[in-house]
Amino acid sequence: MPPIRELTDRRRTMNYDIATPILKVRDLVVKFRVRNKELTAIRKISLDLFDGETLAIVGESGSGKTVLTKTFTGMLESNGRIDAGSIEFEGRELVKIKSDRDWETIRGVKIATVFQDPMTSLNPLKKIGVQITEVIEKHQKLPKEEAYRIAVELMTKVGIKNAEKRFNDYPFQYSGGMRQRIVIAIALACKPKILICDEPTTALDVTIQAQILDLIRALQKDYGFTTIYITHDLGVVANVADRVAVMYAGQIIEYGTVREIFYDPRHPYTWALISSLPTLASRDEPLYAIPGTPPTLFNEIKGDAFAPRNRYALNIDFEEEPPFFPVSPTHFAKTWLLDPRAPFADPPLAVKLMRKKGNIYKEPAAEGSK
Amino acid sequence: MNNVILSVKNLEVTFKNGHESFTAVRDVSFDIYEGESFALVGESGSGKTTIGRTIIRINPATKGEITFAGKRISGVIDKALDSYVIRNIQMIFQDPMASLNERATIDYIVSEGLYNFNLFKDENERREKVFKALNDVGLLEEHAERYPHEFSGGQRQRICIARVLAMEPKFVIADEPISALDVSIRAQVLNLLRDLKQERGLSYLFIAHDLTVVRYFADRIAVIHQGELKELASTDELFARPLHPYTRSLLSAVPLPDPDVEKQKKLIVYDPGMHDYAKDKPTWREVFPGHFVQANEKEAAEYAAMYQ
Numbered sequence: 001m002p003p004i005r006e007l008t009d010r011r012r013t014m015n016y017d018i019a020t021p022i023l024k025v026r027d028l029v030v031k032f033r034v035r036n037k038e039l040t041a042i043r044k045i046s047l048d049l050f051d052g053e054t055l056a057i058v059g060e061s062g063s064g065k066t067v068l069t070k071t072f073t074g075m076l077e078s079n080g081r082i083d084a085g086s087i088e089f090e091g092r093e094l095v096k097i098k099s100d101r102d103w104e105t106i107r108g109v110k111i112a113t114v115f116q117d118p119m120t121s122l123n124p125l126k127k128i129g130v131q132i133t134e135v136i137e138k139h140q141k142l143p144k145e146e147a148y149r150i151a152v153e154l155m156t157k158v159g160i161k162n163a164e165k166r167f168n169d170y171p172f173q174y175s176g177g178m179r180q181r182i183v184i185a186i187a188l189a190c191k192p193k194i195l196i197c198d199e200p201t202t203a204l205d206v207t208i209q210a211q212i213l214d215l216i217r218a219l220q221k222d223y224g225f226t227t228i229y230i231t232h233d234l235g236v237v238a239n240v241a242d243r244v245a246v247m248y249a250g251q252i253i254e255y256g257t258v259r260e261i262f263y264d265p266r267h268p269y270t271w272a273l274i275s276s277l278p279t280l281a282s283r284d285e286p287l288y289a290i291p292g293t294p295p296t297l298f299n300e301i302k303g304d305a306f307a308p309r310n311r312y313a314l315n316i317d318f319e320e321e322p323p324f325f326p327v328s329p330t331h332f333a334k335t336w337l338l339d340p341r342a343p344f345a346d347p348p349l350a351v352k353l354m355r356k357k358g359n360i361y362k363e364p365a366a367e368g369s370k
Numbered sequence: 371m372n373n374v375i376l377s378v379k380n381l382e383v384t385f386k387n388g389h390e391s392f393t394a395v396r397d398v399s400f401d402i403y404e405g406e407s408f409a410l411v412g413e414s415g416s417g418k419t420t421i422g423r424t425i426i427r428i429n430p431a432t433k434g435e436i437t438f439a440g441k442r443i444s445g446v447i448d449k450a451l452d453s454y455v456i457r458n459i460q461m462i463f464q465d466p467m468a469s470l471n472e473r474a475t476i477d478y479i480v481s482e483g484l485y486n487f488n489l490f491k492d493e494n495e496r497r498e499k500v501f502k503a504l505n506d507v508g509l510l511e512e513h514a515e516r517y518p519h520e521f522s523g524g525q526r527q528r529i530c531i532a533r534v535l536a537m538e539p540k541f542v543i544a545d546e547p548i549s550a551l552d553v554s555i556r557a558q559v560l561n562l563l564r565d566l567k568q569e570r571g572l573s574y575l576f577i578a579h580d581l582t583v584v585r586y587f588a589d590r591i592a593v594i595h596q597g598e599l600k601e602l603a604s605t606d607e608l609f610a611r612p613l614h615p616y617t618r619s620l621l622s623a624v625p626l627p628d629p630d631v632e633k634q635k636k637l638i639v640y641d642p643g644m645h646d647y648a649k650d651k652p653t654w655r656e657v658f659p660g661h662f663v664q665a666n667e668k669e670a671a672e673y674a675a676m677y678q
Contacts, residue, residue, distance in 0.1 A: 060552045176414075205413040206579060210623040210637050232553050235582075235625030238632040258629045276557040277627055278586035283605075286564065287557035287586070293522055357628065 022193060022226055023049035023072065028085035030067055030076065039297045041067045041080070043250040049194070049226060054217075056229040056237040056258075058273070059247035062294060065230045068247070069196045071095075073111050074103040090193075109139050112187035116199040118179035122171040128182055129155070129167030135189040154185040157222075159215060177208035184216065191223060198230045213240055234277060238262060243330075246270050249294055249305035256331030263358020265351060266325075266333035268312040275350040288348060304335065312337060312345045372404040375439060375541055375573050376425065382433035383420050394420045396597045397434075399654070402541075407567060407574040409588035409605075411581060411620070417597040418577045422543045425575070426459050427452075439540070457487060460534040464546040466526035470518040476529055477514040480504065483537045503532040507562060524555030531562060545577045560587060581624050585609060593617045596642070599654070603661040613663045613673040616640045645669070 030042035041064045049055055057065045070076050071087060074097060087094040090110070097103055115121045123131060132151040136142055142150070148167075155163035158181040171179055180200065187195060197216065201209035217240065220227055229240055237244055238258065245255040246267065254267040265271055274280065275288035292309040295301055304310070307317035314336050316322075325338035337345050347355075355361040383395040395417040402408040410418040423429045425436055427443065436444040443455050463469040470479055480500045483489070490496040501511045507528040518526060527547060534542055544563065548556040564587065566572055578584050584591055585605055592602040593616065601614040612618045619640035626632055645652065650666040657663050657674050665673060 060554055206581075206623040206625075207413060207619060207640070210625070211639075213625075214637065233625065234553070234627035235632070238627050238629040239625045239635075241629075262627065262629050273553065274627065276554055277582075278557075278560065279582040279626055281586055283586055286561045289557035289561055290554040354628075358630070 020051050021048040022051045022089070023047075024086075024088040025049075025068075026086045026088075028068070028071065028087065029083040030064075030071060030080060031083045032077070032080040034079065034298075037298050040083075040300075041250055041297060042071075043297075043301070044085070045250075045252055047245065047252065047255075049228065050243075052224065052226055053242045054220070054227040054229065054240055056231060056241035056244045057247060058231060058234065058237055058244060060232060060294065063247040064250040065247050066198055069113070069198065069228060069230060072194070072196065073107040073113060074100075075107070075113075104139075108135065108187075108192070109190045110192055111194040111196065112190065112192040113196040113198060114180070114183050114187050114200045117203050118176055118183050119203070121183050122179055124171050126170075127167070128169050128171060128174065132182070132186050132189055135186055139190045150189070151185075154189060155182070157219065158182070158185045158188075159211075160185075176204055177212065180204060180208075180212055181215065184212075184219070188219060188223060188225075192225055194226045194228065195220075196228045196230070199232075200229075201236065202231070202233070209236075216240070234262075234273065235279070246273070249301065250297055251305065251334070253306070253335070254333040256327065256333075259358055259360060260328065260331040263354050264327070264331070264361040265347075265354070266327055266331075266338060267306075267335045268310045268337065268345075269306045270333075271312075271347050271351045272309075274354060275348040277350070280350045280353065288350070314342060372406070374401045375404045375406075376402040376575070377437045378421070378425070378434070379436070380434035381421065381424065381431055381436065381444075383417070383424055383429055384432040393432075394597050395424070398594070398597075398599050399434075400592055400599070400602060402573055402575060404573055405567070405571045406590065407576055407588045409576040409578060409584040409591045410594055411578055411584055411591055412594035413579060415596075416594045418594050419545055421594075422461065422545050422575060422577050426461055426543060427455060453487060457483075457537055458540045459543065460537055460539040460541075461543040461545065462527075462530050462534055462547045465550045466523055466530050467550070469530055470526060472518055474517075475514065476504070476509075476516055476518070476532075479518070479529060480514070480533050480536050483533065487537075489537075499536055503536040506535055506566070507532045508558075522555070523551050524558055527551060527555075527559050528562065531559075531566075535566070539572070541573045541575070543575045543577070546579070547576075548583065549578070549580070556583075563587070581620055582626075593620065595640075599662075599664065601661075601663045603658075607658065607661050611658065611661070611677045613657060613661070613676070614665070615644065616642075 025045060025047040028042055028045045032039045032041055045068060059065045071082060072094065082095050129151050132154060133147040136147040136150050152163045152167060160166055160178065160181060201212050204212060231237060241258045244258050244261040245252045248269050254270050261270065265274060272290045276290060278287060281287050290309055295305055303319050304317040304322055307313040316336050322334050322336045324332040324334050326332055336342055379399050381395055381398045382393060384391050384393045398421060410421060412418045420429055424431050431444040435442055438455065438459065441451060443451065477500055480503055481496055484496055484499060490499060500514055504511060504513060509528055509532065521529065548559050551559060567574065576584065576588055588605050590604050591608050593600045595616045601617045612621055619638040622638040647666060650668055652664050652666045654662055655665055655670045657670055663673060
């Protein structure tokens, strides 16, 4: 395993280029057919992914974060389909790709995914090394010896000691953290442009989690890929992300740089997420709990999807869907609270504390606030 | 200080498989006081769940002794004491998806313990007890007729808690009760557990791997690594003055929701080989009042010096 301290010191030196989106999503709508009813899992999402950045997508389970990224690799379940919108990657329209053969030039090659559970994403009957070489042989059409050499190199890169010796081990001989390292090695075998990490550390211990996050960061620097993290853990987001998109009920409701989202959040749902964290809470008070449950996506949603659970909801939230309001050139939030006509909303204490810490929040102009 | 409700002394748990044996818990001792929430924190495989399971007598203790309300409950005990233990020590499990019988109604799930111990006079009293338990966890009476699959993860965990409450236990073991839940639901369940502690004076053994959750919930924390306790202190003390390098590595590993802090952070990696225990053997020492750590003479002096 590479010396972790050194990796941590090299953190955050990389910059991404806002001018060149590597992936462009426009007005994407994804529907699923479930028991003769139609469910809208993604409701008109637009998103740019910039070359070299780390984007974190945050949301509760069922908010659609995994479905969204599955459309990038054509891995939607068979009852799901893209209903409208476009996904542009390297000049190609991914929405139009239908055959699996065409997808194979992108999935795993240009866009690779690391899944949550390393226990189930490896074949238990195959040797670890072979699971890496078969990817290299298939996609890069290299001879066996060459593939072996690359596989051993990759295993060393992801921190497996004695890679040559451990090449012939089976997954059960590896711990959870080691297996996730192998899954990462497989994902990187074809030098992808985009690496999607779907809750890569949720199944791992905290100490191992920290090591894997550091590993992905170091590899990103080496290989220069763009990373999408899907997670519900705001701690992980703070650690890895350059930019953050918050999802709720199939939509992105706020996005901005990591500092903007943590130190100056604007959407009441983002406020609620931050307030419910035990880390920021005082021990003498109850934690803030978001009441109710997310809406069902079988029915059409009127207005702001979060309105019924939102104590800051305005009347219009139940009537009309809010547009994105700009907060800064990089920060947008989909809430009527940002409309100039909206009344002043006093955010929860935890959010105020975060504002103080980050020192980027500006008090609104004095006139209306008094 | 309150009375000790549960006391674990020199506990050792060994699993045997043919000729191989594996000691999961080694020489663990701690006391839990009435009305206290005591947390056991460690990685997977550290033995924290084994300790919980040994207390409720699922795993037998190989060595050592566990006493509950002054009575020894480890080893061979008589039937009356056994049912006393079952009634008064209840457990909440990690995964509410896996710990409820899918084919039973909530009504039956909550009252199963009542049936087993004949804890009601008549049907009316049983229904009342079930409704009360459901109300206490924020569910409605109408939910009693439903099946587990009709509930969300957070609601299911409440059902597990209602099932525990119906037994009116003195002591609850919560084994990672919120790990399987969504962020927004976690707060609900944590609040509920906290309220119950305040209202009924329940004592908890809270088993977790996440120090941030524990910081919010626990009065005292014990850190366990590979079957041995490494450090034990009150929550504020442990966070203010972590002594053992393993505790410090755990604290450094927890990602905090604060990008500026997180991006400056240095990971501390714990290497058990760093201790020089060849001559000077480690013992359980009280370095600050109420703050214990496993260390030898030299280390204890170093630890104490860190915060001078």
